Amino acid sequence: MTDPLDKATSQAPATLGEGCLSRYDPDALDAEDGTEFPGAAELWQQLQQEPAPKPEPQ
Template identity: 90%
Template sequence: MADPLDKATSKAPATLGEGCLSRYDPDDLSAEDGTEFPGAAELWEQVQGDCDDAVGGA
């Protein structure tokens, strides 16, 4: 019998490391992996500002 997982439409990229140190292998990633997120830099700055306010206000 054929492997039922062969019918899957997507596969996760290869990983490096184990457990908490597991991460995607950058050499296995391509432009097809991930998502488009043009506002990421602005969101990161906003979140960092919120964190600084919370720490400074404590």
């Protein structure tokens, strides 16, 4: 079994932008960075079909 802390000490992916606009560079990400999400399209469709919750009157 591999040491789970090995991943924590690895180098972070490249970023774009600065400050609050900083984000990971999508071209620099791969499966090792956890970018694989095969159900993303289905989840997005499901979330778009659900009605938005109505705020409760105060």
